[in-house]
Amino acid sequence: MVDVKRIQEGNYELLTVVGDVDASSSIELDTAIEEAIESGGKKFLIDCSSLDYISSAGLGVFMSYIEEFRKRDITMIIYGLNEKVANVFEILGLDQLLTIKQTKEEAKAALG
Amino acid sequence: MKYSYKVPCTKEKLRDIRSFVKEVLDKHGISEVDVSTLVLAIDEVCANVIIHGHSCNPKDSIELEIKIDKSQTLEFDIIDTVELFDIAAYQEPQIEDVVKQQKKGGIGLILVKRIMDDIEIIRLPKKNICRLTKKIQLT
Numbered sequence: 001m002v003d004v005k006r007i008q009e010g011n012y013e014l015l016t017v018v019g020d021v022d023a024s025s026s027i028e029l030d031t032a033i034e035e036a037i038e039s040g041g042k043k044f045l046i047d048c049s050s051l052d053y054i055s056s057a058g059l060g061v062f063m064s065y066i067e068e069f070r071k072r073d074i075t076m077i078i079y080g081l082n083e084k085v086a087n088v089f090e091i092l093g094l095d096q097l098l099t100i101k102q103t104k105e106e107a108k109a110a111l112g
Numbered sequence: 113m114k115y116s117y118k119v120p121c122t123k124e125k126l127r128d129i130r131s132f133v134k135e136v137l138d139k140h141g142i143s144e145v146d147v148s149t150l151v152l153a154i155d156e157v158c159a160n161v162i163i164h165g166h167s168c169n170p171k172d173s174i175e176l177e178i179k180i181d182k183s184q185t186l187e188f189d190i191i192d193t194v195e196l197f198d199i200a201a202y203q204e205p206q207i208e209d210v211v212k213q214q215k216k217g218g219i220g221l222i223l224v225k226r227i228m229d230d231i232e233i234i235r236l237p238k239k240n241i242c243r244l245t246k247k248i249q250l251t
Contacts, residue, residue, distance in 0.1 A: 061216055
């Protein structure tokens with residue numbers, strides 16, 4: 001089960017992901033990102049400090065937006081991954097394809 | 113030691129499967145990161161079987177067996193009556209290609225292959241087994 005909270009903070013939107021993103025709940029994450037894009041924002045921070053678990057279904061959601069973000073000049077920065085979740089991103093090499101920072105401050109600085 | 117767990121084929125049961133695997137592995141002094149990657153691999157195979165093998169039909173069920181022996185080998189059997197997808201023969205796509213195609217699926221089995229040491233599909237007269245093995249340091 002996952003909850004995604006969306007808050008506008010200055011020039012970016014903050015999406016906070018709470019819980020487990022697996023094959024049964026990845027649709028919630030996908031819908032939240034899709035709605036955030038449709039609202040017209042160009043800068044997004046994804047707070048994953050309360051993300052307890054992610055499987056390929058969740059990773060697939062993040063991956064599926066990489067091309068679209070590039071084409072539409074949208075920046076998305078993920079931060080706060082715990083060690084176990086970060087390890088899953090690394091197994092697939094997604095840490096090289098997505099922008100991932102440790103803290104919110106670092107993520108904000110990278111957002112510009 | 114041998115542990116087994118049988119669940120209906122619904123995606124909502126994946127959470128229970130993960131809890132079961134974690135509970136078993138935690139009893140054997142396996143590191144937290146190793147437990148989490150093994151739990152992930154089992155979750156991926158079970159999700160694949162539940163979604164693609166059974167179309168999430170709650171009347172069907174799958175069984176998971178975990179064997180842990182003294183030679184520090186972990187053996188995970190996902191047992192089913194339907195034909196199991198041959199993960200061992202699965203050719204990994206390039207991650208960059210998956211990204212370009214903007215697909216949301218197709219990476220779970222890559223994770224399984226990268227996490228496990230060996231994957232074997234065993235076809236028996238009345239059941240099929242997907243056997244995943246991993247050699248690991250037990251304390």
